[in-house]
Amino acid sequence: MTAHRFTRRALVSAGGLLAATTLVACGSGGTDGGSEAASLDSNADLSKQSITVSNWSGYMPKDVAKRFKTATGSSLTATEHATNEEIMAKLTTGADSGIDVAFVSGQYAQALNDAGLLEPIHRDLVPNIDNLYPQATQLAFDKGNKYSVPYTWGTTGICYRSDLVKPAPTSWNDILSPDPKYDGKVTMLSTERWLALPAQKALGYSVNTTDDAELAEMKAKLSDAKKHLLGYDNTTFYEKLVSGEAVMTEAWDGWCGYGMAENPKIKFVVPKEGSDLWSDTMVVLKGSKNKEAAFAFVNMMLDPKVHSWVVDNVYYNVPNKAAEALVADSLKKQFPQLAVSPDDLAKGEVLVDLGEDSTKYTDLTTDVTASS
């Protein structure tokens, strides 16, 4: 009886495994590739369309759906993603993600486009694109804004308590090998590319390097740095500065602003070795069934009155000349990083997609964060 049951069970499970593997191999052929972008109707009745937009929490006005409805008659559902990788996962499963417009960082827009998932930007439907600074139209991951429109841009540096760190930090080495009295009071970012950034710049390498020897050197430096860290923090480092738990943090310029708003002693500096230029962009998915409404949305976000909301509320720089003109001088005084000129920002090295070599950075991050 037992032998009989076992054989039957084994056959059933083997059959199941075979079936599943076949399904896997034959099914999910991915999105339909290569079809030419249909030409879009600029007079389409938008009230018949509705779009789903995925963005970071708090990155666009809370009433954006209402504004969109008033402006175009079309309805909007906002959904959120916490990281680029999360939205990338949703967009690349092969199934319909249900998302029409996504906010993703530049290098990820590049990857999405290489995978054939993006609709080219129809400039006739996005006239406000002319508001962009020239520098923002030549970003290395998408020169000419063919498939992405920059929404915000900025750089990464050291956000620190000027009253607790004397002298003020000036170099990436100040957080990689901090003074012993700051031991256990430093945080770094751990989102892949940004974990490596301080080491890349301190060693004089490119932010897009894939050279194995350089990566090994970076790994050693970063593993050493881990011993002095309070921890890796991508989202609450400014709170730690406010509470005094940390005195120096690797931070994006806009995020430092949140700390500065609560404690004026917090300051931001771009280390002398240089830094990156990152950009969060808007992209329209090829699989969207509401492309006209999607581009109308992109256009609305580039409207100076809407776009300046980002500067006023998120404390990020936007690559929109008309919007920046609307920002109050007092705000720029309180947050000096908002007064940075596009030329200065453009000195930063732009992050691009590394394709298959991205795994090198995954391994690097794992190696460093798991090291003891």
Added chain:
Amino acid sequence: MKERLGWLWLPFVACFAFLYIPIVTLVVMSFNSGRSALNFSGFSFRWYPELFSDSDIGQALLNSLTVAVGAMLFSTVLGTMLAVGLVRYARSTALDAIAMTPAILPDLVLAIGLLVFFAFIGLPLGLSTVMIAHAAFGTAFVLAVVRARLVQLDGSLEEASQDLGASWLTTFLLVTLPSIRPAVVAGALLSFTLSLDEFVIAFFTDGPKTPTLPIEIYSRVRFGVTPEINALATMLLLVSVTAVVVGALVLRRTESAGE
């Protein structure tokens, strides 16, 4: 009570202190006048009105409750039946293993698997997919709890019932079920609670437009907790404690009424 417990009084109290000190901290911080959830700067009620006018949270809560109730019903029925089946009818390690898989596997594996599976069969992600996922997950827990109890009972009552001519269905409903009722209720409660609080599987199997409460909270928590979330936690606590107290009172009344 202290006399009954003897030295056990110490771990008993320590355990409840351990369980509740963080909760008390949460509640206290919900009355923080400042934005931070870490540093208390003064007493204020401001986060409560903000919470009640937050429609996103309201919707997410509704979603979570819907999913939890559905998952609880499915998993309690399936789990209890499986427990009876596996203990009284067919003792098989293999079937056991299959039925208990969701409790054995890290929820991450189940989450990924279901995401891929739903994409395959073309089922759009939404509350129904989360409910299915939670039901699958909960069944194993109900099974474990009911089985642990069933295994410690002997089957003589059921045998007697069948000997006296009752059908298997009657035996199940009138003999087996009442004797395992506390375990079934415990299992249902467990399944409901697990679903309400469950994050990982929901995170992968939920659609973008219908976040459950844990997913909504995670999105916000990633960017630093504001005391509004603490206010939510306090409210949830209040609701559950009230529900329990009311339930206990009702139970006492029915008990005394039945005497």
Added chain:
Amino acid sequence: MSLATKSRPRSRLLLERAVFLGPGLMFTAIFVVVPVVLVLAYTVFDRGRFGGIVYNFSLDNFARAWQPTYRKVLVSSLEIAAGATLIALLIGYPVAYAIAKLPARWRTIALVLVVVPFWTNFLIRTYAWIVLLNTQGVLNDVLVGAGLTDHRMGLLYTKGAVIAGLVYVYLPLMILPVYASVARLDAELREASANLGAGKVSTFFRVTLPLTLPGVVTGCIFVFVPSLGNFVVPELLGGGKTVMVGNLVRDQFLKARDWPFGATLALVMVILLLLLFALQSVVSRRYAVAGGER
């Protein structure tokens, strides 16, 4: 004793079996077994250029999983999960036992009080620990204020904090099954043991503990499994410095978009846990026969 051993027509027996086992098993087969099999099937394929799947059969992923970096993380995860389970047991067993000794009404209240924290989202509860443990937090205030330490201690963002967090989140899952087992203990057996001259300690280890072992084992599994695959607690309380297998798998699926490799890491976890379950099954068989069945 199994009802199946009674002499009844086989067809009726089959029907009863099907009714009880059918729905549950089918549901589990479709929504648990098939997805898991799919994930496992992925382990032998490769990551596509942009995170998709390339259907070339290859064992590269297993070679990569064997590298020291990943092995180290696996061992560390086992340690942490085991530590959390042990501590949960040491706290949970006495508490479950104590609850069982309470009068009926208090018992229900106590059990409910154990479950109530579960009604608060675990993300928030874990965050409460950050408030408690951080260098500017309450615990440090108390330690320094009471003169127990001279400087604020870095309690947070350590392995210990992660273990404490895991215990905190999963303790109710240990207490409930253990309680269920303890509650059904035949008090007469303990009396008999005492009457036969065994001391309290001896009675506990030779009578009570073995009889409650099924509950203990269930409780341990309920804590160990989610602890091993957890990524949220290490993320929030470990400060990114404690990497567990769960973090790796999640990162592979959501960040690196390398589903095949993530599946491979998951497979290693699954194998370990299946071994554990086999052990549990054997143990609970032996003691179920001894304790409740004839």
